[in-house]
Amino acid sequence: MRFMHMADVHLGACPDGRADWSETRKKEIWDTFRDSIADARKEQVDLLLIAGDLFHRQPLPQEVKEVSYLFSTIPQTRVVLMAGNHDYLRPDSAYLSASWSRNVACLFSRECECVRFPEIGTEVYGLSYYRQEIPEPLYDSLHPVDSDCFQVLLAHGGDALHIPFQKEKLARSGFDYVALGHIHKPQELAENRVVYAGALSPIDCGDTGPHGYVLGTWERGKVTVEFVPRAKREYAGLVLKVGEEDTTYSLRDRLERLIEQKGWQHIYRVVLQGKRDPEIHFDTEKLTEYGMVLEVEDQTVPAFHLEELKRRYAGQLVGRYIESFEGHERSKIEELALQYGLEALLGQDGRKK
Secondary structure, eight states: OEEEEEBOOOBTOOTTTTOTTHHHHHHHHHHHHHHHHHHHHHTTOSEEEEOSOSBSSSOOHHHHHHHHHHHHTOTTSEEEEOOOSSSOOOTTOHHHHOOOOTTEEEOOOSSOEEEEEGGGTEEEEEOOOSSSOBOSOTTTTOOOOSOSSEEEEEEEOOBTTBOOOOHHHHHTSSOSEEEEESOSSOEEEETTTEEEOOBSSOOSTTOBSOOEEEEEEEETTEEEEEEEEOOSOOEEEEEEEEOTTOOHHHHHHHHHHHHHHHOTTSEEEEEEEEEEOTTOOOOTTGGGSSSEEEEEEEOOEEOOOHHHHHHHTTTSHHHHHHHTTOSSOOOHHHHHHHHHHHHHHHOTTSSOO
């Protein structure tokens, strides 16, 4: 029996705020979900598990109808879904009034319930969120009934405010597989058994690395899983090492070459590090003009040449300030004090006020 496990699809999310590509990313999240459903059809998946936060917020009736249509395109696949903390079940939720495709089973109870599929020898347990925060450890005490079926717990949470749990208890709970959602990084808490699928697509700059879904097989009582990357882009960090010879345009040229090497389709957060010419101020806005650069953080420090400054400002405040740090090995705190003090005395661009 083959199954697909996805979570945290966040349909309706519009990532990256006011970035030029934000609306494109909103569409891509839908496209990635549609493509994943097509994968389920191609892979002849028997069971599709969606572990919460299918939507980024309360879904609109039209959006639920679109999702139900996509599920209807895989009629041989049993689909089981739950509501997470983002798309929790309000009394007026479009989830509750939807006409779902016949192959869809919704675990929409506040208490743990079980849906059974005898034709594929499978039982899926789970519950849904009826409020945004549930600090109670609802999963720690759950156990399946005795059965020869493939027994799955569909769960969403794992932090203090969203159904906290102990991974050791989940691993010993008796479920053959625990399909987890809420944490956006794909990871196995217990090999082949307790698994976060991660977000199907990255939603914010903290969602670095590949994203996709889990494809699994249950055969002769044994579960094996593999992670399948599916997202169209990744968030990635880039560090540009800066020297005294660098200017804004030299950094831009280097950044363009680096993005070409790493992949123009990804979204980058760039950090500048190193010692710059004290008279140079980098225009970080210009560094965002190529590719999908979300942010540039300048962590550089001026490359002060102390002996030259001491000679230039001998007998003046700057010279005396430098001399006050001499005669002993400076600690890291003193190095920072010297740097910040010179920046203040000379001005942010390294020239005397």
